[in-house]
Amino acid sequence: MPPPEASRPLDLSAMILRQLRPTITLLIALTVITGVLYPVGMTLAAKSLFPLASAGSLLLGSDGTVRGSLLIGQPFTGPRWFHGRPSASGTTPYDPTASGGSNLGPTSAAFTTLVAERAAAVRRDNSTDTATIPVDLVTASASGLDPHISPRAALLQVRRVATARGLADEEVRRLVAARIEPAFLGILGRPRVNVLALNLALESLDSGGAMAELSGEGNRPQP
Amino acid sequence: MMISAWTEVAAILMATTLAAITITPWLAAVFRMGADSDGSGEPETDGWFSRSLGAIQRPLLRAAGVWHIREMTATEYGIAILLFHGAGFGLLLFLLRCQPLLPWNPDRLPSVPWLIALNTAASFVTNTNWQAYGGETTLSPLSQALGLTVQNFLSAASGLCVLAVLVRGFVRRGSPTIGSFWHDLVRVTLGLLLPLAILVGLLLASQGVVQSFDTGVDVPLVEETLTAAGEAPSTRRVVIGPVASQVAIKQLGTNGGGYFNANGSHPFENPTPLTNLLEIVAMLMIPMASCLAFGRWVGDRRQGYALLATMAVLFLPFVVLIVRFETSPNPWLAAAVPSIDQATSSEQDGGSLEGKEVRFGPASSALFAVATTATSCGGVNAMHDSFSPLGGLVTMWMIQLGEVVFGGVGTGLAGLVAYTLVAVFVAGLMVGRSPEYLGKKIESREMKMGMIVLLVPPIVTLVGTAAACVLPAEAAAASNPGPHGFSELLYAFSSAGNNNGSAFGGLSATSAFWTLGLAAAMLTSRLLTMLPLVAIGGLLAAKRTVAESPGTLPTHTPLFVLLVAGAVILVGALSFVPALALGPIAEALQPPAAGGGPR
Structure with missing residues (x-):
């Protein structure tokens, strides 16, 4: 696995724990942005710009x-x-x-x-x-x-x-x-x-x- | 009339190249390549783009508690990738299983069965997007948007992050760290993928790709309303939904999972020849631009051109072949039903039209097919299962080459760089030079990691296919008889084992063996290529640069391009020609017989 020279002791569990907060926070934040704001924004934009085409022609x-x-x-x-x-x-x-x-x-x-x-x-x-x-x-x-x-x-x-x-x-x-x-x-x-x-x-x-x-x-x- | 087919193919490829060149500076500016020397955490590269991107990512990364942590070792980066994939998997599984309890499920679709849910979660988290689900009948709009669309962004972004790490390996000298996954992830998602998806999505919606909060419109059939007087006419429910937003990112992120069962052949996902062009451009442009950006990042654009040329050398011959195969008449059909006209003229399309749409015709269907299998997209605008035997062989082999000919966003180029290291190493052994690439010595540890990247996908593919063949109940999942049935099995594991996601759709892969086996193949392949690539980045970043000497092998020459292309072909051929001989090649060699083919 990845480590370069083992210059310091590998404390895997500490490393994992350190990454938990960013994992959860960013998953939620990016889910809201790409899973809610993006499709909703796109729907509103498509509805107003291309009302016929976006509704199924x-x-x-x-x-x-x-x-x-x-x-x-x-x-x-x-x-x-x-x-x-x-x-x-x-x-x-x-x-x-x-x-x-x-x-x-x-x-x-x-x-x-x-x-x-x-x-x-x-x-x-x-x-x-x-x-x-x-x-x-x-x-x-x-x-x-x-x-x-x-x-x-x-x-x-x-x-x-x-x-x-x-x-x-x-x-x-x-x-x-x-x-x-x-x-x-x-x-x-x-x-x-x-x-x-x-x-x-x-x-x-x-x-x-x-x-x-x-x-x-x-x-x-x-x- | 073949001239018009070639003009169309050439026009689409030119549009793609132009788009790739256009976005190259943008892509190159998304990642910060140099080390964070002053430790301030502020973007040190100037320019409005980098500054505004910094402003957007700051609040997110502050909330995540990692704004001040700019750098990780390769081990930490790998752990972050694993955790993020795990969390994404969990969230998607939850959304699919709890579908009936969650909002925005107007058709009251039930919970997705465990096997399908597990397979789908693995499939989307790994950027494969194998469609075990039947889009419109299985998934609520909420699951599509919050589950699938999100993973389309995040899995693609993770792929580009891995490429960034690998590049930092070459750019940095004596550095213990290789960047921060969280910074990279946010920058590439919000700075590149999201704006591009908005642009492509709106273009698609303008052409008729639906984008709506509604889920469907009930339509009485025209024929029955007028003929069956007195009776209520039967209706068809025309399913719509937030499709354009998902299709845009499924193409851009080389994901490929469709909103509908028929994927990109459904008129609401791909309504016109113009959207077809857009979708081909969208799936090829980031992988192509990555090569050019690579040249900018390492400070020698010729290196980028060489990588792009390598991909082109591997891609274009297959474009020519598959267009030939698909526009030619099907000889088995001609022998069995001589009264069918399969010639192409200005008034009709000829060639292989089963499983293809009239608006695209066989030529651009073939181009889409080779593009979607060369990149790891896997979305389709025609059914590969019904392609001519040799056309099907081309799609399958493009996948089996390990998704390095364009490949997945980020991971494709990273995989080709792994092949490049092998080529450098082999060339070094042959002439007694010490192998080096872009100023970094290539030693045994990098080679070991590189070999994992090269060998895991073929092993997964072949072991999986072999297992399916020796289990009679599982081999029966193939719907077609004879060699074509074997092709269906081989294609499925090739697709999962290389994170492509397209299928010979006749396979009914619903048993526990297939759903879980393919899920395991997808996860193994994805993680055991990403993590070693990160490791190579870490190993290289820690090294000093070697000065170029007269003994250095130049890596931008046509000779070197052929050397790398040769390595890719050699590994692909040695691994798969025996299997291909049993499937598509055996099928192509069957003599056409009047009254039908083999039983």
């Missing part, structure tokens, strides 16, 4: 109810909706109280079998006989809450959604194209489409264009 419907968070995906399964990625969260898909991925290994049979089933389902739902399926649409995300799909995965679903809603293909395709988020500064991240925002836009397209309220993040709904 919530989306409000035209009647003011919360429809979801722009950042948290929701499950969609019906033909009238754009579908997001498969989700491995908790026991139900897209469960924000139990985020997580599948953790399936890249060579595991369980993984390839699951992907084959999903690919068959995508093919059946969208009656795409010729096209190949973009990989993001048949693999589960890391969080199980991924709100995005690739532009190709969205375009693949245009015909099904348009048919189910009695809309023109072109109209739905325009809606998708308008909602492709590019890479930040053209460099960071990948082009993507937010599925929940796209579906909410669809919904308001259906109900006669009352989607002005849905242009962005809403207000915090509850105290």
